Amino acid sequence: DADVTQTPRNRITKTGKRIMLECSQTKGHDRMYWYRQDPGLGLRLIYYSFDVKDINKGEISDGYSVSRQAQAKFSLSLESAIPNQTALYFCATSEGLAGGPPSGELFFGEGSRLTVL
């Protein structure tokens, strides 16, 4: 089983619908992230969370919200989906400061492909 699991893997929805992408991890990491990938733009940070009580906006948070339900779970919501949110979404984790300096290495899930019509 993957260390970082994303559901659903693929989703097609319509403009205006509410969508939730879920992420769970078994790596025991404190830090979790949501990135989106668009062709020609690489990956861009949407939200990140350093622990259950700490949630922060990333580079492109408008139109998105997140919830950190537990150390292992971090979900991304699109309250009212629009076509330019069509993208490949990645959840990632990394080590926190406890136990030593973090390496900066991210561990990614397999991605959730979202299409908004």
Add this chain to the structure above:
Amino acid sequence: DQQVKQNSPSLSVQEGRISILNCDYTNSMFDYFLWYKKYPAEGPTFLISISSIKDKNEDGRFTVFLNKSAKHLSLHIVPSQPGDSAVYFCAASPAGGTSYGKLTFGQGTILTVHP
């Protein structure tokens, strides 16, 4: 404004030869640099990293070079193998514990290694 740029969308190399992937950055606050590899239908996976206090880091067939004055880094793969065919992303972050993981990525370069 793209702070991390990979100006070559694709690169084609013969098996056994060297692959050189390039990356430029504009933010002088970037202190830590990473390369990720991504196969289709999979998430990116960490490949190699380098801190700004170094100019070279080597791991097997993979070597990353950093030129801070030019704000340029490169990934060398020697010898290239067909299994190296993937999308390669360059990424960077500023110094500081709260910055780790908050990576700025380049657009990616598609590497194809021909047998």
